[in-house]
Amino acid sequence: xxxxxxxxxxxxxxxxxxxxxxxxxxxxxxxxxxxxxxxxxxxxxxxxxxxxxxxxxxxxxxxxxxxxxxxxxxxxxxxxxxxxxxxxxxxxxxxxxxxxxxxxxxxxxxxxxxxxxxxxxxxxxxxxxxxxxxxxxxxxxxxxxxxxxxxxxxxxxxxxxxxxxxxxxxxxxxxxxxxxxxxxxxxxxxxxxxxxxx
DNA sequence: GCGTCGATGGCA
DNA sequence: GCCATCGACGCG
Numbered sequence: 001x002x003x004x005x006x007x008x009x010x011x012x013x014x015x016x017x018x019x020x021x022x023x024x025x026x027x028x029x030x031x032x033x034x035x036x037x038x039x040x041x042x043x044x045x046x047x048x049x050x051x052x053x054x055x056x057x058x059x060x061x062x063x064x065x066x067x068x069x070x071x072x073x074x075x076x077x078x079x080x081x082x083x084x085x086x087x088x089x090x091x092x093x094x095x096x097x098x099x100x101x102x103x104x105x106x107x108x109x110x111x112x113x114x115x116x117x118x119x120x121x122x123x124x125x126x127x128x129x130x131x132x133x134x135x136x137x138x139x140x141x142x143x144x145x146x147x148x149x150x151x152x153x154x155x156x157x158x159x160x161x162x163x164x165x166x167x168x169x170x171x172x173x174x175x176x177x178x179x180x181x182x183x184x185x186x187x188x189x190x191x192x193x194x195x196x197x198x
Numbered sequence: 199g200c201g202t203c204g205a206t207g208g209c210a
Numbered sequence: 211g212c213c214a215t216c217g218a219c220g221c222g
Contacts, residue, residue, distance in 0.1 A: 044214070046214075053214070054214085055214080058209095058210080061209080061210070062209080062210095063208080063209065063210090077208085077209095077214090078206095078207065078208060078209090079207095079208095079213060079214065079215065080205080080206065080207085080213060080214095080215050080216080081205070081206030081207035081208075081213090082205070082206055082207075082215080082216085083214095083215050083216075085214060085215085087214085100214060102214085116215070116216070117214070117215075118215045118216065119215085119216080157214070158214070158215090159213085159214050159215070160214060162212090162213085163214095182215095199221100200220105200221085201219105201220090201221090202218105202219085202220085202221105203217105203218090203219085203220105204216105204217100204218090204219105205215105205216095205217100207213105208212105208213100209211105209212085209213095210211100210212090
């Protein structure tokens with residue numbers, strides 16, 4: 001069966017619902033020279049102005065303008081002076097919700113380390129230039145290739161200890177036991193394993 | 199294998 | 211002054 005590009009209605013769901021659905025979907029970036037494809041393995045949901053971990057909690061500013069726009073657009077911003085993070089605007093128009101794409105697995109024999117939101121954007125050449133781009137277009141988009149959805153693990157989000165009670169909200173989703181989840185060591189497999197764990 | 203820390207720049 | 215990160219470094 002042919003892959004289906006996600007459309008506006010797919011994105012117009014609450015961020016936590018969308019974040020779950022996006023694990024297992026394909027992220028595609030077409031440039032003039034290349035096409036990058038990867039399977040999303042880890043996401044986080046940011047629930048809007050009430051969510052103290054979300055930029056939306058700062059209200060409508062120059063930076064959050066896209067975030068408070070329509071679903072299905074890219075919200076890309078600079079963090080720590082050196083990393084661009086790729087988010088997808090979710091929910092209904094102006095709700096300020098988004099899903100952060102944290103890790104993916106490269107496809108088509110492409111060798112890259114996409115385990116982490118900063119590394120993913122760098123390897124896929126997604127930058128702030130793409131802030132506000134329409135993800136139902138031809139440059140960056142998501143595909144459902146009808147692969148069965150993976151079993152999900154759920155944990156609190158990463159790097160948001162400042163967010164008061166929101167820091168413990170279970171809004172990070174990843175494919176259980178998948179090797180391409182952020183924070184994991186690379187495939188430098190077998191160290192000393194004298195006795196296999198039972 | 200772990201904890202700690204510096205880089206780096208846009209934003210309010 | 212912060213920060214939705216990452217990799218280098220020191221430890222023992």
